[in-house]
Amino acid sequence: MAAREFDIIQRYFTQPAQAIDDPSVLCAIGDDCAMVQVPIGEALLVSTDTCVAGTHFLPEAPARWVAHKLLASNISDLCAMGAKPRWISLALTLPEINETWLAEFSQGFFALAAKHQLSLIGGDTTQGPLSATVTIHGSAPADRVLKRSGAIEGDFIYVTGTLGDAAAGLAKILQQRDFGAQNAYFVEQHYLSSPAPDFACAIAPYAHSGVDISDGLYADLGHICQQSQLAAVLQLDLLPLSAPLIDAYGLVQAQQLAINSGEEYELCFTADAAHHETLMQLAQTHGVQLTMVGQMKALAQMEVPGHRSAAQCIQLYQQGQPLLLENQSFEHF
Known part of the structure; x- marks a missing residue:
């Protein structure tokens, strides 16, 4: 040296x-x-x-x-x-x-x-x-280690924080969008994520599977589906969106960003519905925003067109109706 x-x-x-x-x-x-x-x-x-x-x-x-x-x-x-x-x-x-x-x-x-x-x-x-x-x-x-392969049919799907802001921040950084007074907010959301390991350790005894949202919720939840050989129902109406994101993009495009935005570094995990109140209390104790956004289903219950593999089957719902949104999740190559 x-x-x-x-x-x-x-x-x-x-x-x-x-x-x-x-x-x-x-x-x-x-x-x-x-x-x-x-x-x-x-x-x-x-x-x-x-x-x-x-x-x-x-x-x-x-x-x-x-x-x-x-x-x-x-x-x-x-x-x-x-x-x-x-x-x-x-x-x-x-x-x-x-x-x-x-x-x-x-x-x-x-x-x-x-x-x-x-x-x-x-x-x-x-x-x-x-x-x-x-x-x-x-x-x-x-x-107690959470693996992508541990999800169980009927599990609720949870995410921490808000989703989509990191993508908006990247758009500003690359000079693709100007958000006026919200520029600083979005750029900081891109660079300054706040992982919560104490909360993650606290929920480990109750959760069955986990993944961090680094390539987009759609892609990363797909990893849980693939490894657990299950499908997922994702409720777009439940996605946690920030007010600045909705103001900047409108609800529909904000939801698109929320499922595809990479580098959020938020946690997505699944757990038995019976633990819902316990998990929400733990989130409050640790100062973490926690949202239930869907449920794991058996592959046999799902018939979703447009997906390459049943093992990665995610059905999106909007106001009780199924729909398909374009998958723009991040890929490294």
């Missing part, structure tokens, strides 16, 4: 001592590997996400927002499985040393890490096109 690389790590990515007072970290930055102690009786969960300039963010985007978005996307993956985030490693590829950018990036990164008591335990820096990669580690009781 070059001396300049050590200097960057020491200056910008050494966590304050009070933020890493974590007995589970046995060895962190300073050795060739990190060493951690997974809580007894729990499984280790690992996720990796990359943000690339020009693909996931514009090079001129505020560095602190880029850092927040990168880390939030990783935390969201653990939320989807009902796991507690514990440790993170960070790899940065930089075209050049930009002290201002690094200072802002580390500020945004550690602000979110501190909020969720995450310890930075390692990583790498190298020269090249601007990108950042986080690997996050979490833990959860193995018998």
